[in-house]
Amino acid sequence: MRALLCKTYGGIDDLSEEEVASPKPGPGEVRVKVAACGVNFPDTLIVAGKYQFKPDPPFSPGGEISGVVDALGEGVTAVAVGDSVVATTLWGGFAEEIVIAADKVMRRPEAMDPVIAAGFSMTYGTAIHALVQRGALKRGEALLVLGASGGVGMAAVEIGKALGATVIAAASSADKLAIAKEAGADITINYTDQPLKDAVKEATGGKGADVVFDPVGGDFTEQALRATGWGGRLLIIGFAAGAIPKIPANLTLLKGCAVVGVFWGDFVRREPEANRANFDRLFAWVADGTLKPLVSETFALADAPEALRRLAARQAVGKLVVDLTK
Known part of the structure; x- marks a missing residue:
């Protein structure tokens, strides 16, 4: 089978497509013929050896797949055998076949396109866990989403609207904000044109955001914290900007607010039933048209490094997916 291999930790340019032996499932495992694999920011970190989990090379990156059990x-x-499934795998998805534990796969709706499904699990799973279990977002609250045109940001915009929030989308260009607006954002803010705190205060009548969804990090995290209202919740999703921020702890005291970590991968491991309930809700929203996941571009397996480069450079709008049928 074909697989994109990382033979040593380092740069994206060192990845190579090769023929490798077909894996065989052991006890409690299944083999999935991969139809497509989503591209996510952790893939760039795993290749560089900078993620929380470090697989022994050689391995294939790619952490979320759709396919058929074979x-x-x-x-x-x-x-x-023959079930259409999705799974989050941490790595191994940029390959034509993957072996994973049977309890890690979920049946997907038959009508759900495999390319859309491949870009769904990690972004929408993270966003619903963040907003429901960690942020306790309530109907009528103001939700500020940073990086709102990226895959996980757009998922947060859509889910925030489905939960009844007023969604404020923040991004770095007019084009990106237009995408967020199409996804359902009520208010948009270009945070390169104006101070984020001032813009959020104006949008909320001086109150500030009730919940902040922050997958960006860097300098924007402190700005977002300053834009949070009394009793607000700042959700730390990730650090796409590259820098892990240090924030003034006194702001949490003055605002009576909380800084809340979101680690969806460990939530899946620790609370599998709650995660499956989240996905039951998500799949129902897809079926009734509430959610309309955007895959902006697909790549052949040989072109997967280019997808990773675009993601690392924060050039992606919506979701990028590697299509193994190409």
Whole structure:
């Protein structure tokens, strides 16, 4: 089978497409014929050896897949050969086949396009966990989404609207904000043109945001904290800007607000039933048209490094997906 391999930690340019042996599932495992694999910021970190988890090279990056189960290991009864599934895998998805634990796969709706499904799990799973379990977002509250045109940012915009919030989308260009507006944002802010705090205060009548969804980090995190209202919740999703911020702790005291970490991957491991309930809700929203996931571009396996480069440079709008059928 074909696979994109990382043979040593380093740069994206060192990845190579090669033929490797087809894997065989062991007890409790399934093999999935991969149709497509989403491209995510952690993929760039794993290749560089900078992620929380460090697989031993050689390995394939790619942390979320859609496909069809084509082989079962001993003792597997929850899924069957031929089932259409999605799974989050941390790595291994940039390959034509992958072996994973059977309890890590979820059946996807048959009507859900495999390319859309491949770009769905990590972004929408993270966003709903952040907003529901960690942020306790309530109907009528003001939600500020940073990086609102990226994959996880757009998921937060859509889910925030579905939960009844007033959504304020912040991004770095008019084009990106137009995409966020199409996804349902009520108010847009270009944070390169005006101070974020002032713009959010104006948009909320001086109150500030109730919940901030921050996958960007860097200098924007402190600005977002200053834009948070009394009793607000600043959700730390990730650090796409590259720098891990240090924030003045006195601001949390003065605002009576909370800085809340969001680690969806460990939530999946620790609370699998709550995660599945989240996905039941998400799949229902997809079915009724509430959610309209945007895959802006697909790439062949050989072109996956270019997708990773664009993501690392923050040039992606919506979701990028590697299509293994190309």
